[in-house]
Structure formats: structure tokens, C-alpha cells
Amino acid sequence: MGRTISVKELLQKTYVTYDFNELWTDTLGKPERNFRMLIWGLPKNGKTTFCIQLAKYLTNFGKVYYNSTEQGEGKSLQDVMKLCRADEVPTGKLMIGDRDTFEEMREKLRKRNSPRFVFIDSLQYMYLTQSQYKQLVEEFPNKAFIIISWSGAGDNPKGEHAKAVRYMVDITCVVKDGIAKVQSRFGATMPYQIFETKKPVETGKTIPLFGT
Secondary structure (H helix, E strand, O other): OOOOOOHHHHHHOOOOEOOOOHHHHHHHOOOEOOOEEEEEEOOOOOHHHHHHHHHHHHOOOOOEEEEEOOOOOOHHHHHHHHHOOHHHOOOOOEEEEEOOOHHHHHHHHHOOOOOOEEEEEOHHHHOOOHHHHHHHHHHOOOOEEEEEEEEOHHHOEOOHHHHHHHOOOOEEEEEEOOEEEEEEOOOOOOOEEOOOEEOOOOOOOOEEOOOO
16 A cells, blocks of 8 residues: 655665666666566577576576566576676576466465566467566565566567566666667666677677677
8 A cells, every 4th residue: 555755765775776777777787676678689689698698697686587487497598608708606596497487476475485586488479468567567566677578669669568667667678689778777888799709800790700
């Protein structure tokens, strides 16, 4: 139930934020503990790789649950995990949901010592609605939710529910051509280079080593 507070009360409140390193502060700002984020992009542009890189980094601050509703625990996700050297994460810090349903996911998040960070990949494959998203953030107010969406026309997330969720999050990110462009309520951000690069002698051009 809502309540009314004064401006003085608001200004005196303190919020728990994450002490990210310089790279991730430049990318996301300084988000509070229960930040919400929406990530979208076309296939083969680096979206999943960016998400796993972020998930891996967030294990420094707590357990991460990555609900792979779209890829499951298949080889394509395994390849991204190898690329991102996810085996460096301590055992039990990064858990994969193999196509968990909405209710199965909620059941896992209700358990004691459940993950602090929740990735849902993807909104469309799970058929996650605007109302269900709201239900999650209200039921689990101390968790951070990172939602992955397909891309629609004009570099926008695809579908009415994804477009609505875009207005309900703190951080938005569109991934295109191996670059994650972020807008955050928690500070100015810079584009994030997803892939390592090299310069072939014959062309001098910078090209990505990997794509997913």
C-alpha cells in the first residue's frame, strides 16, 4: 500500500548502491540494489554475449539466476559461456534456468538465499506480460531484474508488453553491431564494446572475433 512522505524525508533517505568498477560504472552508472533493466537487439549482434558478460560481473555482488527460456541449456548458450569464460565464476554463483516457466521461476525466487539478480531471456519467448513483470518487481522488491527482449522496428523493443516495460525500468540498452548503447537513470553512460577485436594486417580494419 502506498504512503505519502515529505520532501525532507525523501532527501534524508539513503539507498544501497553497487560499487561497480570503472568499466561498468561507465556503462550502467551507479544503480541501486533493486535496479530494473531492459535489453534488446536483433539476433547475431551480441545481445546474449553482453548479457552473460554482465551476469558474470554481477556474481561479484551476489547470486545470479539466468532463466534461459529461449535457448535452454543448449550448445549455443554453452558457446557464449565459453566465450565469456563463465567457468571463472565460483560454483553456485551463476545458475541457469532451463526454460523455467513463470511460475517455476517465482517458486525458485521465493526460496531462502535465492539469487539477487534475475535475467529473463526472453520476454517474448516466455510470453511475459506487463502485468507479470509488475507482479515480479512487487513480489521481490529487493531483487534486480534484467529482461531481454527481441528487437522491433526502429531499434525499439518488439511488442506492446516490451514497449510498456521499457517505461517501467531504470536502465535501457539496445545492442547493435557488437555495441551496447545504454541509457540509465543512475548516471551518464558510455557505449560498451562487447567483443574483443583485432586488426588484420591486410586490411587494417577492426573486426569482431566472435558474434552471437
